[in-house]
Amino acid sequence: MDARLQSAFAALVGEKYVLTSPQDTAAYTTDWRRQYHADALCVLRPAHTAEVSALVGLCAREGIAIVPQGGNTGLSGGSVPTGTRPEIVLSLSRLDRIRAVDALNDTLTVEAGCVLADIQRAAAQAGRLFALSLGAEGSCQIGGNLSTNAGGVSVLRYGNAREQVLGLEVVLPDGRVWDGLRALRKDNTGYDLKQLFLGAEGTLGVITAAVLKLHPRPTANVTAWIAMRNPAHAVESLAQLRARLGERISAFELVSRGCLEAVLKHAPAIRDPLSRPHSWYVLAEFADTGTPATLAALVEQALADCSNLAQDAVLASSTTQSQSLWKIRETIPEAQFANVKHDVSVPVSKVPELIERVGAALESALPGVPVYAFGHIGDGNIHYNVGDQALLPRREEVNRIVYGVVAALGGSISAEHGLGQSKREQIRHYKDALELELMRALKRSFDPQGLMNPGKVL
Numbered sequence: 001m002d003a004r005l006q007s008a009f010a011a012l013v014g015e016k017y018v019l020t021s022p023q024d025t026a027a028y029t030t031d032w033r034r035q036y037h038a039d040a041l042c043v044l045r046p047a048h049t050a051e052v053s054a055l056v057g058l059c060a061r062e063g064i065a066i067v068p069q070g071g072n073t074g075l076s077g078g079s080v081p082t083g084t085r086p087e088i089v090l091s092l093s094r095l096d097r098i099r100a101v102d103a104l105n106d107t108l109t110v111e112a113g114c115v116l117a118d119i120q121r122a123a124a125q126a127g128r129l130f131a132l133s134l135g136a137e138g139s140c141q142i143g144g145n146l147s148t149n150a151g152g153v154s155v156l157r158y159g160n161a162r163e164q165v166l167g168l169e170v171v172l173p174d175g176r177v178w179d180g181l182r183a184l185r186k187d188n189t190g191y192d193l194k195q196l197f198l199g200a201e202g203t204l205g206v207i208t209a210a211v212l213k214l215h216p217r218p219t220a221n222v223t224a225w226i227a228m229r230n231p232a233h234a235v236e237s238l239a240q241l242r243a244r245l246g247e248r249i250s251a252f253e254l255v256s257r258g259c260l261e262a263v264l265k266h267a268p269a270i271r272d273p274l275s276r277p278h279s280w281y282v283l284a285e286f287a288d289t290g291t292p293a294t295l296a297a298l299v300e301q302a303l304a305d306c307s308n309l310a311q312d313a314v315l316a317s318s319t320t321q322s323q324s325l326w327k328i329r330e331t332i333p334e335a336q337f338a339n340v341k342h343d344v345s346v347p348v349s350k351v352p353e354l355i356e357r358v359g360a361a362l363e364s365a366l367p368g369v370p371v372y373a374f375g376h377i378g379d380g381n382i383h384y385n386v387g388d389q390a391l392l393p394r395r396e397e398v399n400r401i402v403y404g405v406v407a408a409l410g411g412s413i414s415a416e417h418g419l420g421q422s423k424r425e426q427i428r429h430y431k432d433a434l435e436l437e438l439m440r441a442l443k444r445s446f447d448p449q450g451l452m453n454p455g456k457v458l
Ligand SMILES: Cc1cc2nc3c(=O)[nH]c(=O)nc-3n(C[C@H](O)[C@H](O)[C@H](O)COP(=O)(O)OP(=O)(O)OC[C@H]3O[C@@H](n4cnc5c(N)ncnc54)[C@H](O)[C@@H]3O)c2cc1C
Pocket: 032, 067, 068, 069, 070, 071, 072, 073, 074, 075, 078, 079, 080, 092, 112, 133, 134, 135, 136, 139, 140, 141, 142, 143, 144, 145, 146, 147, 148, 149, 150, 151, 152, 153, 201, 202, 203, 205, 206, 207, 208, 333, 416, 417, 420, 453, 456
């Protein structure tokens, strides 16, 4: 980067917050899975919306592309440069203030760089729940969560990140600030512009702040680890449990025996919760207001009513036990770190068919290949991971098999992680041509110079 540009950036944000040396920028230019890396001109670390606005405006005048970055925990290569043109990484991590808590309106106004776990804590201090929850919550940031429309483990009850938002503040690609920080539950004044930035993966603008919805805080939680014969029984039991427990089911996660074994091998301190092996498991979380004993009794009765489907079950009787059960689920990603990964969704009723058909097609093409199927079965979202590192060169072939079945079942090739760099090519085959045309038209209208996170999504 030339000295003129470096001092122009430094004048806007302070010299200390213009990172140029490889040791300073390394953590920002490689993605979490260490599959994507490219150099940037520099990493910029503004502290306020006004600084973001000034930096983005300068980039627009200089024709420099911008890669917005939150916690850099994204799983599709969206948060790092592509190296195809001059780019800067714009880290939002210093915009980390909680701007306002309005308990009576059940809202929290936060800046984009707030870490998700800190937002959950701020909501708890106000006696409320912020419902977004995912494995990376200790390091991902709300700006990244909203830009990927993150899912996680509470979607079944509370919806995706998109559904937790009432208002946004966004720096547009020319540097202007759109103040859409409204805290309204009703506002029918034309197009709902905020929705365009949610899930846009930084391709339309930089989210700098958001008004988030809060929920009543449950006073009772029950965690259950339930053995199932197959995914069809898991889907059927979800329907039966919902009929009995309604919205008290906040998470319903599928775990295959293969995933559990990978976890037990990777983390020997973790124990199999049941005394004998089963093919499939569900990790379910139930939450309610009222006493823990009342909820536990309701859950036990509901599980007893479904005993034809549940082969065995253990209920956590303490927070520590609950955390141990969740630890199994949270360790799955790192227990099978390098393989061919998929984040797909189909209608919940079609999940068993998806798992069966993809399994058969893979077995026929790659006999004996290990498959790790797990995820948010209550949302029809399965992480269908295949093989090990040696299979990575055959990724395209595996993708075609998995995505072919997903498409035949009316599903999506990206349920919650986004397209980023990793699925940018494939989406052309699996998304309707008219939808892609409309998306390109929106992109041109917001970002005519194509400076916002180029090489991602479209
Ligand atoms: C262990 C683990 C578990 C995970 N579990 C889940 C899960 O259950 N569900 C799920 O959905 N995801 C999950 N993820 C993926 C990841 O945590 C989410 O995608 C998360 O929302 C990314 O947030 P981030 O702050 O790390 O964003 P980053 O990775 O920094 O960025 C993600 C995308 O958002 C853009 N972006 C970031 N901040 C902004 C901003 N302020 N304005 C505009 N664009 C921006 C980036 O350019 C990039 O395209 C998991 C990841 C890990 C490592």
